[in-house]
Amino acid sequence: SKRKAPAEDNINHDFCDFLIELANYEKNVNRNIHKHNAYRKAANTIAAYGKRITSGEEARKLEGVGKKIAEKIDEFIHTGKLRKLENIKHDDTAIAVESLTRVTGIGPAKAQELFKLGIKSTKDLHNHKDKLNHHQLIGLKYLEDFEKKIPRAEIELIEDKIRSNINALDPEYLITICGSYRRGKAESGDIDVLITHPNFTSSCSEKGLASNLLKKVVNKLENVSLITDTISLGDVKFMGVCKISEIARRLDIRLTPHDQYNCATLYFTGSDMFNKEMRAHAIQEGFTLNEYCLRPLGSTGIPGEPLPVSSERDVFDYINFPYKDPCQRN
Ligand code: DCP
Ligand code: MG
Ligand code: MN
Numbered sequence: 001s002k003r004k005a006p007a008e009d010n011i012n013h014d015f016c017d018f019l020i021e022l023a024n025y026e027k028n029v030n031r032n033i034h035k036h037n038a039y040r041k042a043a044n045t046i047a048a049y050g051k052r053i054t055s056g057e058e059a060r061k062l063e064g065v066g067k068k069i070a071e072k073i074d075e076f077i078h079t080g081k082l083r084k085l086e087n088i089k090h091d092d093t094a095i096a097v098e099s100l101t102r103v104t105g106i107g108p109a110k111a112q113e114l115f116k117l118g119i120k121s122t123k124d125l126h127n128h129k130d131k132l133n134h135h136q137l138i139g140l141k142y143l144e145d146f147e148k149k150i151p152r153a154e155i156e157l158i159e160d161k162i163r164s165n166i167n168a169l170d171p172e173y174l175i176t177i178c179g180s181y182r183r184g185k186a187e188s189g190d191i192d193v194l195i196t197h198p199n200f201t202s203s204c205s206e207k208g209l210a211s212n213l214l215k216k217v218v219n220k221l222e223n224v225s226l227i228t229d230t231i232s233l234g235d236v237k238f239m240g241v242c243k244i245s246e247i248a249r250r251l252d253i254r255l256t257p258h259d260q261y262n263c264a265t266l267y268f269t270g271s272d273m274f275n276k277e278m279r280a281h282a283i284q285e286g287f288t289l290n291e292y293c294l295r296p297l298g299s300t301g302i303p304g305e306p307l308p309v310s311s312e313r314d315v316f317d318y319i320n321f322p323y324k325d326p327c328q329r330n
Helices: 013-028 033-048 056-060 067-079 083-088 092-100 108-116 134-141 143-147 152-169 209-223 258-269 272-284 312-318
Strands: 174-177 191-196 227-233 237-242 249-255 287-289 294-296
Touching: 013 033, 013 067, 013 083, 013 092, 013 108, 033 067, 033 272, 056 067, 092 108, 134 143, 134 227, 143 249, 152 174, 152 191, 152 209, 152 249, 174 258, 191 209, 191 258, 209 227, 209 237, 209 249, 258 312, 272 287
Parallel strands: 191 249
Antiparallel strands: 174 191, 227 237, 237 249, 287 294
């Protein structure tokens, strides 16, 4: 999903807005994920600064703000705009990629490929459906809907419906709605559901067990007409569409082994920037953390056996990272 500038009540929001625009440009047009992350990181620190920035020099003192970004802040303060962004607004490739990547499933590479075929906008796509895969066709079908944020109250209703139906199926499933919703956001881009079942562990070798546990859930939610479309369904991951209002919503469901559930909720709660920060901290403390487990790194740098984790807090404790509530993980 498109990244927007953080924090609504941010007194530096105009700087953050242009940094996010530059970040999106680096990702979508130049496909430079490093520059993309650098701009986003700068936007995040500036958003958290709490004081109105009055010069590039002042901004440069903040973590993640270098010389180039400081110069852009000065340019913006003095002229009210950025030449670089003005140029981008007139660049045909950038305009096309910006339009085409609005469709879920169309990434920067696919957008540039379509542009080379003369397809310049989402409007053009309706005449070139043969160029799209199943995922992209669903993205096009629900283009406007998927761009609408989901109010918290609607996700609460969807959560109730998911819980009651999965419970009726088998009360042993554990369910956590992760993502921005768990971080307490007033609205979300999609719904990220994490489920597990005590019968399914990482050492479990029973073939087809995981896939049945997930398929049963997806079937049930289709039968009660919550799920309307499937983008993809694998053994442990469902991507699709659900609907309880007039608007179709993106729904992801992941099934994880019971013993990896806490590392999984930690990962899928995010934010992605917070995950990066926490992983970097883990490395410094001699651990490697991912969505499955936390492992100590030996002196050789080779990960050892996964550590026993019985809560998210355990992970923070092992790596000496001050505990943060989901709402503080932004
Ligand atoms: N995630 C991550 N790195 C990524 C993508 C995702 O660490 N590159 C993790 C952190 C995210 C979580 O997965 O919080 C869910 O991904 P989403 O894209 O759904 O992001 P959010 O739920 O945080 O935001 P949105 O409201 O846009 O859905
Ligand atoms: Mg999400
Ligand atoms: Mn998601």
